[in-house]
Amino acid sequence: MKKIFSVIVLIFGVSLGFSQENTPPYQEIPTQNEKRVIINDIPMIKYELLEQKIKEEKDVFLVLNFWSTTCAPCVKELPDFIEVNDKLKANPKFKMLLVSLDRAKDKERVIQFIKNKTLTAEVVLLDDIKRMNTWIPKFEKNWDGNIPVTIFYKNGEKIHFNDGEMSKEDLENIIVKNLN
Numbered sequence: 001m002k003k004i005f006s007v008i009v010l011i012f013g014v015s016l017g018f019s020q021e022n023t024p025p026y027q028e029i030p031t032q033n034e035k036r037v038i039i040n041d042i043p044m045i046k047y048e049l050l051e052q053k054i055k056e057e058k059d060v061f062l063v064l065n066f067w068s069t070t071c072a073p074c075v076k077e078l079p080d081f082i083e084v085n086d087k088l089k090a091n092p093k094f095k096m097l098l099v100s101l102d103r104a105k106d107k108e109r110v111i112q113f114i115k116n117k118t119l120t121a122e123v124v125l126l127d128d129i130k131r132m133n134t135w136i137p138k139f140e141k142n143w144d145g146n147i148p149v150t151i152f153y154k155n156g157e158k159i160h161f162n163d164g165e166m167s168k169e170d171l172e173n174i175i176v177k178n179l180n
Helices: 002-021 047-056 072-088 104-117 129-139 168-178
Strands: 027-030 036-039 061-067 094-100 122-126 149-154 157-163
Touching: 047 122, 047 129, 061 072, 061 168, 072 094, 072 104, 072 168, 104 122, 149 168, 157 168
Parallel strands: 061 094, 094 122
Antiparallel strands: 027 036, 061 149, 149 157
16 A cells, blocks of 8 residues: 555656646747737846846837836726737837836736736836835936836937826827837
């Protein structure tokens, strides 16, 4: 009986190991209208890596939106951002990056939010709350830390800073004016 139990435990352990080994940290799932949503995981990054990502996007028009799942104006404007992203994401000169300022311990809530809201833009979790007073002024000296905030970069250079909720029309106007 003891041997049978040991064999069952061994088989279960091996099968569990193989199932986890083949599961990627995230996967893209197509949804209605060909939208893709990243699920299961989002990268948690520090300010320096975000800064590096911005610099790497030197050949694109980058829309960088700081938001949180607990910020009502942020949640209100996100559908417009996603609609604009869905229209332009095929353009190799355009990229949208949504930077969540939720706490690291709330990562699962952010992942669930991405699924529920069908966020198709790239999302990262900026796990650097303790150093906010250091990195916020590096983005914009007049930024007081409130969100939502949207920063627009063209060829790696900041061209526009928007403090507060943005209308779809304002978002589209800035993009159309500067994309080409």
